[in-house]
Amino acid sequence: MNRTCPPDEALSALADDALPAEARTEVLTHSARCPLCAARLAELRALHDAFLALPAVSLQVDLGARVIARLQAEAEPAAQAPRAPGWRARWLALVRSLSAQPLNLSPYAGATAALVMGLWLGGMLLEVEDPPSQPWPPSPNVTLAAMSLFDAVPPGNLCPRADACGPIGSAQ
Amino acid sequence: MSDARAALDADDVARARVGDMAAFADLVRRHQERVFRFILRMLDARDEATELTQDVFVKAWQALPDWRPEASFSTWLLQIARNAALDQLRRRQIVQFAPLEDGMDVADAAPGPEARYASRQQQERLDRALQRIAAEHREILLLREVEGLAYGELARVLGIAEGTVKSRLARARAALLEHFHPQAGATHE
Missing domain, CATH: 1.10.10.10 (Winged helix-like DNA-binding domain superfamily/Winged helix DNA-binding domain)
Known part of the structure; x- marks a missing residue:
């Protein structure tokens, strides 16, 4: 192509029949005497024909039914969402139902009573033996009352060593 | 596209917008081949194109409130299809020009006997x-x-x-x- 040749864009638009009448005449007149532009225009038109000759492709399925089924399937979980609350909502509902119906507390009351009883008994075991004669703060001689139940030396036995029978001196 | 077909589309879209799925199914059936054909040639993979064509119509259903009668429904669908195809190609990372494989000269004419x-x-x-x-x-x-x-x-x-x-x-x-x-x-x- 030379300087007087129309741009490729004009030839492409001519092949599309998308040039205004005046420009179309101008390009056609030029192409009639320019072998390069004539060849390019023929090539563009042949390309268009090649596209037209492409085999038809077909989906061969009823996409309408499939798409509707998919839309309905996606809509169902959204509709069911309020009926499936999260753990927080379930917990709050449980607390509300318990406070609204105190008579229904029996299984929980039993468990709570057992827990309180356990803590109370454990507390008794942990009572500190603190004779009133001892000064404050307590000396290392303080022992747990519970531990005196399980003294290492049975009553009446002698201690093998002076310090082996506890701080209070169970060997005494 | 003919005016009659455009009017039919507009009517079905109006019904689909108020939740009429049967009307939307009609729209899908009327346009599925065109959308599929375009996507198939963009992706060059039949199964992928079938899936993506479905996705295009699901997206179209969700975007129906945005459609304006000034635009042809068919053109609007192709716009969604085009975006979906480009997204898919981006996922595949083959949007950019792929050079010819060695030894494959598609420019060579290979005329057969018939x-x-x-x-x-x-x-x-x-x-x-x-x-x-x-x-x-x-x-x-x-x-x-x-x-x-x-x-x-x-x-x-x-x-x-x-x-x-x-x-x-x-x-x-x-x-x-x-x-x-x-x-x-x-x-x-």
């Missing part, structure tokens, strides 16, 4: 050449040459000015002709 054979070969060469040009060139060529969109519709679907449509089409054709030499007259035999 015209039908030659024509079929030309179709295959064109299909292969289409996959070797940039996606932005392929989409505009398919929309223009296969779907027959006017320049104004191309501008709307691609989101570019009409002047840009003209220059991009010229560049796309030049790119395709680097890989495909049409044999004038072969398709008319």
